[in-house]
Amino acid sequence: MAFDARDDVSDETLLILYGKGDGRAARALTLRLGPLAYRVALRMLGDRAEAEDLTQEALLRLWKIAPDWRRGEAKVSTWLYRVVTNLATDRLRRRRGVGLDEAPEVPDETASALERMIETDRARALDLALAQLPARQRQAVVLRHLEGMSNPEIAAAMEIGVEAVESLTSRGKRALAALLRDRREELGYGHD
Amino acid sequence: MAMTDKRTDDDRMLERFFAAARDAAPVPEPAFLTVLMNEAEAALPARPQRRAAGGRFTGWLALLGGWKAVGGLATAAVAGLWIGFAGVERLLPVTDSAAGLVEADAGSSFLADSDILVLAAQ
Known part of the structure; x- marks a missing residue:
């Protein structure tokens, strides 16, 4: 076989x-x-x-x-x-x-690189924004929204409860939105 | 903007970024996959040992204790067969004598006459 x-x-x-x-x-x-x-x-x-x-x-x-x-x-x-x-x-x-749930400072150079990336490549822009998240939030967001795993699967993978997964993804998404929101006009998302 | 509208708006925006990222999922270089495959094969556990050369008969032989034990078994089987044919009453003088129950009769024989003839012919 x-x-x-x-x-x-x-x-x-x-x-x-x-x-x-x-x-x-x-x-x-x-x-x-x-x-x-x-x-x-x-x-x-x-x-x-x-x-x-x-x-x-x-x-x-x-x-x-x-x-x-x-x-x-x-x-x-x-x-x-x-x-x-x-x-x-x-x-x-x-x-x-730093601790897993602490958000690191975003260096100025990273912020400007993010702006450049958003103009040219949405996927790379998201990667760069993801890199700014605390590790546990990033882990939950990647598994949920990029790998397509269910919350119970993520809970098993991260060895935490489903509610904790929901909290991490929710906080992670809020942080991502904050990082990307101001630039979406530049990407043509302003009128969706 | 109401809080719910803002959240929905953010969700829609994020979903577009997520979709773009899913479409552009990073893939490993073929050379790196080859490295991974080589490592997987190098770490492969050894297959269970096959039966020793000689096949099923050698396995049975080993199970019974080897050639010597099987030789002993064969001798016992032949002796049993002979006793069955010769009749146990012909064996009684020998066994009783060995057990000291009767005095051994030098003239008695536990071989049938026909057996003696066969042995004499050899």
Whole structure:
């Protein structure tokens, strides 16, 4: 049987096959989960090299746990989201030396870069605005609005309650709106 | 602007940014995916050992204790077969003698006459 990233075989089945030494499962899982881990890592960290490093670390943890994976206990993608976002918040904490829920100061140069970005690239503008959020808010917003996860899934990934997820996403969105609101006229959103 | 209107307006604006970001989701470089695949294969647990060369018979042999034990079993089986054919009453003088129940009769034999002839012919 051949697997690829689009096959119907579940992540969990592939991981169990991987744990039994199946090389095809290794390739299929990498194609499926590597991009996911990288995408979230990059959105959390905003740095390609660091995101790659983190992706490698997260996947190595997954490979290590594979032989002991117990079917039905957790969703593989949720487990990976948790590892990636936890590793990312650790790195952000070390990088900034601030608490996870404290909003860092926005440097002037970042603010002006944000203005330039908004004029040319909405996606990049959002990334830049996301980078200004406290890590936990950013994590919740990325998982909810960019990865499309449900609040209970995010709660499982972040190991917090659903209400806390709602609070984090709500605060995160308010902060994002405040960062982007003044510039939307420039992007043609003023009359939506 | 009312608070609810403002929030709805912000939500609409944010959704456009989110949609743009989802459309432009970052993807890893192919070379990096290759690195990840190599690492996944390098970390692959060893497959469980296959049965030792020799197949099922060797496995059974090992289960029964090896060639020596199987040799002993075969001898016992042949002896049992012979006793079955020869009749247990022919064996009694030997076993009783060994147990000290009767005095061994030098002239008695636990072999049937026909068996003696066969042995003599060999």
